[in-house]
Amino acid sequence: MPDSSSPLPRPGTDNPLQATLIHTYLHDHELEEIATVVFQMDGPAEIPNKVKLLKEEGNKCFKHNDFASASAYYLSGITLLCFTYIISYEDEILFRNLAVTLILAASELKQGKFRSMRTLCSLFLEFQPNNTKALFRRATAALGLHDIRQLVSDLKEATQIEPNNYEVTKELARIESKGSRVDTHNRESKSPDQEGNYVEKGLSGVTASVQ
Known part of the structure; x- marks a missing residue:
């Protein structure tokens, strides 16, 4: 388990999709809050599983018309993906599938918030044009x-x-x-x-x- 006494560093990556997520969604003032979640895990390898759970919770809220909570779950999942370690080809596929699914789901909840919707869709279309x-x-x-x-x-x-x-x-x-x-x-x-x-x-x- 990571040392919770150490500050969580801002991640860097060679993966273009992850780099875009970091630039778009990760804000320095959120690092402490995210660190609390990450330090409760056994390591970065557990992050995709946590993201899947967040996505599932978002889907449940969406089905119950609780769109604000659903959006929060989806965006939390996107933010957490910024800290995923992408080493193998399998890691890459899992990361991409989770990322594009969450981005598209979040964009659906931005109906009426046109700038946010456009940003999400443009990000998605960079990788699935x-x-x-x-x-x-x-x-x-x-x-x-x-x-x-x-x-x-x-x-x-x-x-x-x-x-x-x-x-x-x-x-x-x-x-x-x-x-x-x-x-x-x-x-x-x-x-x-x-x-x-x-x-x-x-x-x-x-x-x-x-x-």
């Missing part, structure tokens, strides 16, 4: 942020991957028909909040497709 669920959710975030270029780009890419997805092609056609006039009045008449939200809008068809 053809994942249509992540593209759909980032398109939803782009609409909420009035980033029409990103919105159209993600919908076009999604239709190329799944050309028979009726809801997505329908939404793309609707957006393209409106062009630059989409929500212009709302954008000019409202001020964004801290998440960059102007109105509580989303892609109704796209959202339904990814639940």
Whole structure:
């Protein structure tokens, strides 16, 4: 078991996904709290099992519509993954599977928090660029942020991957028909909040497709 009297160092890694997680999610003020969890384990090899438990607890909360708790469990799992030792190929596969599952799950709970949703989906798409669920959710975030270029780009890419997805092609056609006039009045008449939200809008068809 690690020596709990020693401070937990900020991790470093050669794994690009883990490096991105560390940069995005790990904050220095959280190290002491994370150390309490890590020092209760037998070693870094136990971290993936702890992350699996956090994911399962998050799933339970999600099923009971306790989305705030579910999000907290998912994000705790992501943070803990920053301290996973990746040595073997098997370690790499396990880490990647846990990371992308948690990131995508967390992004689903950011509906309405468009900047956070876009960050999570963009991170996910760095490693699974053809994942249509992540593209759909980032398109939803782009609409909420009035980033029409990103919105159209993600919908076009999604239709190329799944050309028979009726809801997505329908939404793309609707957006393209409106062009630059989409929500212009709302954008000019409202001020964004801290998440960059102007109105509580989303892609109704796209959202339904990814639940």
